[in-house]
Amino acid sequence: xxxxxxxxxxxxxxxxxxxxxxxxxxxxxxxxxxxxxxxxxxxxxxxxxxxxxxxxxxxxxxxxxxxxxxxxxxxxxxxxxxxxxxxxxxxxxxxxxxxxxxxxxxxxxxxxxxxxxxxxxxxxxxxxxxxxxxxxxxxxxxxxxxxxxxxxxxxxxxxxxxxxxxxxx
Amino acid sequence: xxxxxxxxxxxxxxxxxxxxxxxxxxxxxxxxxxxxxxxxxxxxxxxxxxxxxxxxxxxxxxxxxxxxxxxxxxxxxxxxxxxxxxxxxxxxxxxxxxxxxxxxxxxxxxxxxxxxxxxxxxxxxxxxxxxxxxxxxxxxxxxxxxxxxxxxxxxxxxxxxxxxxxxxxxxxxxxxxxxxxxxxxxxxxxxxxxxxxxxxxxxxxxxxxxxxxxxxxxxxxxxxxxxxxxxxxxxxxxxxxxxxxxxxxxxxxxxxxxxxxxxxxxxxxxxxxxxxxxxxxxxxxxxxxxxxxxxxxxxxxxxxxxxx
Numbered sequence: 454x455x456x457x458x459x460x461x462x463x464x465x466x467x468x469x470x471x472x473x474x475x476x477x478x479x480x481x482x483x484x485x486x487x488x489x490x491x492x493x494x495x496x497x498x499x500x501x502x503x504x505x506x507x508x509x510x511x512x513x514x515x516x517x518x519x520x521x522x523x524x525x526x527x528x529x530x531x532x533x534x535x536x537x538x539x540x541x542x543x544x545x546x547x548x549x550x551x552x553x554x555x556x557x558x559x560x561x562x563x564x565x566x567x568x569x570x571x572x573x574x575x576x577x578x579x580x581x582x583x584x585x586x587x588x589x590x591x592x593x594x595x596x597x598x599x600x601x602x603x604x605x606x607x608x609x610x611x612x613x614x615x616x617x618x619x620x621x622x
Numbered sequence: 623x624x625x626x627x628x629x630x631x632x633x634x635x636x637x638x639x640x641x642x643x644x645x646x647x648x649x650x651x652x653x654x655x656x657x658x659x660x661x662x663x664x665x666x667x668x669x670x671x672x673x674x675x676x677x678x679x680x681x682x683x684x685x686x687x688x689x690x691x692x693x694x695x696x697x698x699x700x701x702x703x704x705x706x707x708x709x710x711x712x713x714x715x716x717x718x719x720x721x722x723x724x725x726x727x728x729x730x731x732x733x734x735x736x737x738x739x740x741x742x743x744x745x746x747x748x749x750x751x752x753x754x755x756x757x758x759x760x761x762x763x764x765x766x767x768x769x770x771x772x773x774x775x776x777x778x779x780x781x782x783x784x785x786x787x788x789x790x791x792x793x794x795x796x797x798x799x800x801x802x803x804x805x806x807x808x809x810x811x812x813x814x815x816x817x818x819x820x821x822x823x824x825x826x827x828x829x830x831x832x833x834x835x836x837x838x839x840x841x842x843x844x845x846x847x848x849x850x851x852x853x854x855x856x857x858x859x860x861x862x863x864x865x866x867x868x869x870x871x872x873x874x875x876x877x878x879x880x881x882x883x884x885x886x887x888x889x890x891x892x893x894x895x896x897x898x899x900x901x902x903x904x905x906x907x908x909x910x911x912x913x914x915x916x917x918x919x920x921x922x923x924x925x926x927x928x929x930x
Contacts, residue, residue: 454795455748455829456925457710457762459703459769459786462746463721469930 556582635923685779796921816869
């Protein structure tokens with residue numbers, strides 16, 4: 454059965470719907486603002502906590518730097534320097550070996566050192582001189598292997614040679 | 623009005639008719655209603671004139687007394703208009719018409735039918751069906767001046783009028799609830815409602831009342847036959863399938879034995895307010911005695927209270 458209403462209800466119903474719409478919009482807006490505010494506050498809190506953590510870490514780093522014993526670093530540097538020094542002494546000794554046991558008619562023109570290996574280039578008047586020198590070097594300690602790598606006849610009977618020497622580990 | 627209201631809706635039905643004023647206070651429950659108050663009081667002479675209210679001031683004062691006494695200030699009210707003051711009709715309009723255009727069409731229709739009618743009108747309508755060919759509109763109109771005075775009078779008494787219903791629709795609504803009846807599409811029902819003073823015949827389908835006739839309670843059967851013959855001549859193609867009756871049993875027996883009674887299903891209603899919960903403030907003896915006079919006004923109070 455139809456429900457007629459002779460009371461002029463349509464303007465009231467329209468006004469109610471309009472009011473309801475505005476209320477809905479206002480509530481939605483308020484909720485959105487509240488949500489936004491909560492997210493904002495949450496992010497601010499997160500940021501503050503992160504900043505606190507950062508400050509704490511920086512304090513720890515600073516505290517660590519100030520409390521770290523300087524000897525530790527010095528000990529490492531010193532030992533490194535000592536190693537370098539020992540290495541230099543060893544090289545000097547080896548160079549002395551090379552220089553002290555040369556045949557009279559033999560001359561070293563180039564000496565290279567890389568990765569515990571010596572490469573020496575020189576000239577001599579005879580193969581005997583070269584052989585004699587290598588034998589002398591072999592007699593001395595400090596090398597695991599010494600070998601003639603290349604031999605080349607130069608002008609006026611001069612021999613150019615290349616010697617390879619492996620340092621003891 | 624709050625955005626979310628949990629208040630149980632309560633409505634006052636109000637009818638001013640036949641030299642008396644009738645109030646019903648109904649509270650809507652989950653599945654039914656509770657009758658909180660029921661009042662029927664004689665109106666002093668001079669307030670009503672030829673069935674219409676003439677002394678609005680005195681009537682308002684009288685209502686205000688009841689409103690104050692029962693603490694009804696601000697409650698929503700549904701008032702009843704006698705069907706004699708309302709014109710109801712079904713028309714077909716273009717399906718494309720909007721609200722204002724439909725109202726203009728209804729007003730034009732009423733002015734055409736009643737050439738002498740120059741007063742402002744209050745109207746309401748409902749769209750019964752709508753398709754590509756047009757829309758079936760059922761409308762009711764009444765004089766705006768009388769209705770506005772009626773509304774102002776009730777509002778001045780402290781109530782808030784939200785519904786202006788028509789007595790025959792309110793009575794039919796009440797009877798449908800009392801008998802738990804609902805018609806299917808295309809079915810026709812007839813109802814005869816008899817009180818000591820008046821008999822009312824209402825013929826209706828699922829949506830609207832298609833015929834109604836009132837007469838004084840004299841020579842019941844002759845008058846009833848005349849009304850039924852008038853109805854059948856008006857709606858010759860339609861057959862009444864359901865017949866409902868409220869009134870003395872002797873009259874019901876007369877109707878049942880009459881040749882005009884062809885309805886397949888008949889029902890004699892004897893207890894009108896049994897489907898409602900009766901509140902503690904309502905006297906059972908009073909309700910038994912006055913039930914038929916309060917049925918229509920209760921039907922008005924049963925209207926769904928609008929949210930606006």
